Amino acid sequence: MKKSNSIFKRISSMFVLTILVTFTILINTQPTYAHCDTLDGPVIKAARTALKEKNVTSLLKWVRPSDESEIKKAFKMALTVRSNGGEAMKLADLYFFETLVRIHRSGEGVPYTGIKPASTIDPALVLADKALENNSVDQLVNILSNAMEKGIRKRFTHAGESLNHSDDNVESGRKFVKAYVTFTHYIEGIHGLIKGNSAHHEEK
Secondary structure (H helix, E strand, C coil): CHHHHHHHHHHHHHHHHHHHHHHHHHHHCCCCCCHHHECCCHHHHHHHHHHHHCCCHHHHHHCCHHHHHHHHHHHHHHHHHHCCCHHHHHHHHHHHHHHHHHHHHHHCCCCCCCCECHHHCCHHHHHHHHHHHHCCCHHHHHHHHHHHHHHHHHHHHHHHHHHCCCCCCHHHHHHHHHHHHHHHHHHHHHHHHHHCCCCCCCCC
16 A cells, blocks of 8 residues: 555645645636526626616626627617516516627637526536635635545545555456546546646637
8 A cells, every 4th residue: 555655645745735726727717518608607697787787898898809899789779678678678688698698608719508597507616706706715715625635535545445456356457447547537637727728718
Protein backbone atom coordinates (compact mmCIF):
# COMPACT_ATOMS: atom_id res chain seq x y z
CA MET A 1 0.00 0.00 0.00
CA LYS A 2 3.08 2.25 0.14
CA LYS A 3 2.74 3.05 -3.55
CA SER A 4 -0.86 4.11 -3.03
CA ASN A 5 -0.05 6.28 -0.02
CA SER A 6 2.68 8.06 -1.97
CA ILE A 7 0.30 8.73 -4.82
CA PHE A 8 -2.37 10.02 -2.48
CA LYS A 9 0.05 12.38 -0.72
CA ARG A 10 0.92 13.99 -4.04
CA ILE A 11 -2.74 14.27 -5.00
CA SER A 12 -3.65 15.72 -1.60
CA SER A 13 -1.00 18.41 -1.98
CA MET A 14 -2.27 19.29 -5.43
CA PHE A 15 -5.84 19.37 -4.11
CA VAL A 16 -5.05 21.76 -1.28
CA LEU A 17 -3.07 24.11 -3.50
CA THR A 18 -5.57 24.22 -6.34
CA ILE A 19 -9.06 24.00 -4.82
CA LEU A 20 -9.59 27.75 -4.94
CA VAL A 21 -8.34 27.89 -8.51
CA THR A 22 -10.69 25.04 -9.39
CA PHE A 23 -13.56 26.89 -7.75
CA THR A 24 -12.78 30.00 -9.78
CA ILE A 25 -12.81 27.96 -12.97
CA LEU A 26 -16.12 26.35 -12.00
CA ILE A 27 -17.66 29.74 -11.34
CA ASN A 28 -16.55 30.96 -14.75
CA THR A 29 -17.30 27.80 -16.71
CA GLN A 30 -20.59 26.67 -17.97
CA PRO A 31 -21.43 23.66 -20.06
CA THR A 32 -24.20 23.70 -22.64
CA TYR A 33 -26.83 22.68 -20.08
CA ALA A 34 -26.09 25.54 -17.67
CA HIS A 35 -28.58 28.01 -16.28
CA CYS A 36 -28.37 30.94 -18.68
CA ASP A 37 -31.33 29.41 -20.50
CA THR A 38 -33.50 28.66 -17.47
CA LEU A 39 -36.47 30.64 -16.19
CA ASP A 40 -34.68 31.22 -12.90
CA GLY A 41 -31.27 31.91 -14.43
CA PRO A 42 -29.42 35.24 -14.31
CA VAL A 43 -30.26 36.28 -17.88
CA ILE A 44 -34.02 35.98 -17.54
CA LYS A 45 -33.94 37.41 -14.02
CA ALA A 46 -32.22 40.47 -15.45
CA ALA A 47 -34.76 40.59 -18.28
CA ARG A 48 -37.70 40.58 -15.86
CA THR A 49 -36.23 43.53 -13.98
CA ALA A 50 -35.43 45.42 -17.17
CA LEU A 51 -38.97 44.99 -18.50
CA LYS A 52 -40.44 46.10 -15.20
CA GLU A 53 -38.23 49.18 -15.09
CA LYS A 54 -38.53 49.74 -18.87
CA ASN A 55 -34.76 50.11 -19.16
CA VAL A 56 -32.77 47.85 -21.47
CA THR A 57 -29.30 49.13 -20.53
CA SER A 58 -28.61 46.55 -17.82
CA LEU A 59 -29.25 43.72 -20.30
CA LEU A 60 -26.69 44.74 -22.87
CA LYS A 61 -23.83 43.21 -20.89
CA TRP A 62 -25.28 39.78 -21.69
CA VAL A 63 -24.78 40.17 -25.44
CA ARG A 64 -22.03 41.11 -27.86
CA PRO A 65 -21.79 44.74 -29.01
CA SER A 66 -22.85 43.66 -32.49
CA ASP A 67 -26.09 42.27 -31.07
CA GLU A 68 -27.13 45.32 -29.05
CA SER A 69 -29.36 46.79 -31.76
CA GLU A 70 -31.35 43.57 -32.10
CA ILE A 71 -31.90 43.40 -28.36
CA LYS A 72 -33.00 47.01 -28.20
CA LYS A 73 -35.45 46.45 -31.04
CA ALA A 74 -36.91 43.33 -29.41
CA PHE A 75 -37.10 45.11 -26.05
CA LYS A 76 -39.00 48.04 -27.53
CA MET A 77 -41.43 45.68 -29.25
CA ALA A 78 -41.96 43.72 -26.05
CA LEU A 79 -42.75 46.88 -24.09
CA THR A 80 -45.31 47.91 -26.69
CA VAL A 81 -47.12 44.57 -26.58
CA ARG A 82 -46.88 44.35 -22.77
CA SER A 83 -48.90 47.54 -22.46
CA ASN A 84 -51.96 45.51 -23.49
CA GLY A 85 -51.71 43.49 -20.29
CA GLY A 86 -53.01 39.97 -19.63
CA GLU A 87 -52.03 37.25 -22.08
CA ALA A 88 -50.40 39.80 -24.36
CA MET A 89 -47.96 40.70 -21.58
CA LYS A 90 -47.10 37.04 -20.96
CA LEU A 91 -46.51 36.42 -24.65
CA ALA A 92 -44.40 39.58 -24.96
CA ASP A 93 -42.25 38.52 -22.01
CA LEU A 94 -41.74 35.02 -23.39
CA TYR A 95 -40.86 36.41 -26.81
CA PHE A 96 -38.27 38.70 -25.31
CA PHE A 97 -36.83 36.05 -22.99
CA GLU A 98 -36.34 33.68 -25.91
CA THR A 99 -34.80 36.38 -28.07
CA LEU A 100 -32.38 37.49 -25.36
CA VAL A 101 -31.31 33.99 -24.39
CA ARG A 102 -30.93 32.91 -28.02
CA ILE A 103 -28.68 35.84 -28.82
CA HIS A 104 -26.75 35.45 -25.57
CA ARG A 105 -26.12 31.77 -26.29
CA SER A 106 -25.15 32.52 -29.86
CA GLY A 107 -22.53 34.93 -28.57
CA GLU A 108 -21.06 32.07 -26.54
CA GLY A 109 -21.00 29.76 -29.52
CA VAL A 110 -23.66 27.55 -27.96
CA PRO A 111 -26.87 26.49 -29.75
CA TYR A 112 -30.19 27.72 -28.39
CA THR A 113 -32.47 24.83 -27.39
CA GLY A 114 -35.31 26.72 -25.75
CA ILE A 115 -36.09 28.08 -22.29
CA LYS A 116 -35.71 25.46 -19.58
CA PRO A 117 -37.68 25.12 -16.31
CA ALA A 118 -36.08 26.53 -13.17
CA SER A 119 -35.89 23.00 -11.74
CA THR A 120 -33.20 22.07 -14.27
CA ILE A 121 -30.59 24.35 -12.69
CA ASP A 122 -27.59 22.52 -11.26
CA PRO A 123 -27.65 22.94 -7.44
CA ALA A 124 -23.99 24.01 -7.54
CA LEU A 125 -24.88 26.89 -9.87
CA VAL A 126 -27.65 27.96 -7.52
CA LEU A 127 -25.07 28.09 -4.73
CA ALA A 128 -22.70 30.00 -7.00
CA ASP A 129 -25.33 32.65 -7.65
CA LYS A 130 -26.13 32.90 -3.95
CA ALA A 131 -22.43 33.27 -3.17
CA LEU A 132 -22.25 36.28 -5.48
CA GLU A 133 -25.50 37.74 -4.12
CA ASN A 134 -24.29 37.36 -0.53
CA ASN A 135 -20.71 38.39 -1.35
CA SER A 136 -19.47 35.27 0.45
CA VAL A 137 -17.93 32.23 -1.18
CA ASP A 138 -17.20 30.19 1.95
CA GLN A 139 -20.20 27.85 1.78
CA LEU A 140 -19.69 27.10 -1.91
CA VAL A 141 -15.96 26.46 -1.47
CA ASN A 142 -16.65 24.11 1.44
CA ILE A 143 -19.30 22.15 -0.42
CA LEU A 144 -17.27 21.79 -3.61
CA SER A 145 -14.06 21.06 -1.68
CA ASN A 146 -15.73 18.32 0.35
CA ALA A 147 -17.38 16.79 -2.71
CA MET A 148 -14.12 16.76 -4.64
CA GLU A 149 -12.16 15.33 -1.73
CA LYS A 150 -14.72 12.56 -1.24
CA GLY A 151 -14.56 11.77 -4.94
CA ILE A 152 -10.77 11.54 -4.92
CA ARG A 153 -10.60 9.48 -1.73
CA LYS A 154 -13.29 7.03 -2.86
CA ARG A 155 -11.60 6.30 -6.19
CA PHE A 156 -8.15 6.28 -4.64
CA THR A 157 -9.18 3.74 -1.99
CA HIS A 158 -10.74 1.45 -4.56
CA ALA A 159 -7.71 1.67 -6.85
CA GLY A 160 -5.31 1.15 -3.95
CA GLU A 161 -7.14 -1.92 -2.68
CA SER A 162 -7.27 -3.36 -6.19
CA LEU A 163 -3.54 -2.69 -6.67
CA ASN A 164 -2.67 -4.94 -3.74
CA HIS A 165 -4.25 -7.91 -5.53
CA SER A 166 -3.57 -6.93 -9.12
CA ASP A 167 -1.06 -9.76 -9.66
CA ASP A 168 -3.09 -12.51 -7.97
CA ASN A 169 -4.77 -13.54 -11.21
CA VAL A 170 -5.99 -12.10 -14.51
CA GLU A 171 -9.45 -11.27 -13.16
CA SER A 172 -7.98 -9.34 -10.23
CA GLY A 173 -5.61 -7.59 -12.58
CA ARG A 174 -8.48 -6.43 -14.76
CA LYS A 175 -10.38 -5.16 -11.73
CA PHE A 176 -7.34 -3.07 -10.84
CA VAL A 177 -7.07 -1.70 -14.38
CA LYS A 178 -10.73 -0.67 -14.30
CA ALA A 179 -10.32 1.01 -10.90
CA TYR A 180 -7.08 2.64 -12.02
CA VAL A 181 -8.67 4.07 -15.17
CA THR A 182 -11.63 5.41 -13.17
CA PHE A 183 -9.31 7.01 -10.62
CA THR A 184 -6.90 8.59 -13.08
CA HIS A 185 -9.66 9.87 -15.37
CA TYR A 186 -11.28 11.55 -12.38
CA ILE A 187 -8.00 13.26 -11.53
CA GLU A 188 -7.48 14.15 -15.17
CA GLY A 189 -10.93 15.75 -15.26
CA ILE A 190 -10.14 17.88 -12.22
CA HIS A 191 -6.82 18.92 -13.68
CA GLY A 192 -8.58 19.82 -16.92
CA LEU A 193 -10.77 22.26 -15.00
CA ILE A 194 -7.74 23.73 -13.28
CA LYS A 195 -6.08 24.32 -16.63
CA GLY A 196 -9.26 25.87 -17.91
CA ASN A 197 -9.69 23.46 -20.83
CA SER A 198 -13.46 23.61 -20.37
CA ALA A 199 -13.54 27.38 -19.92
CA HIS A 200 -16.79 29.07 -20.84
CA HIS A 201 -17.41 32.74 -21.54
CA GLU A 202 -13.90 32.95 -22.92
CA GLU A 203 -12.95 35.88 -25.12
CA LYS A 204 -13.76 35.33 -28.78
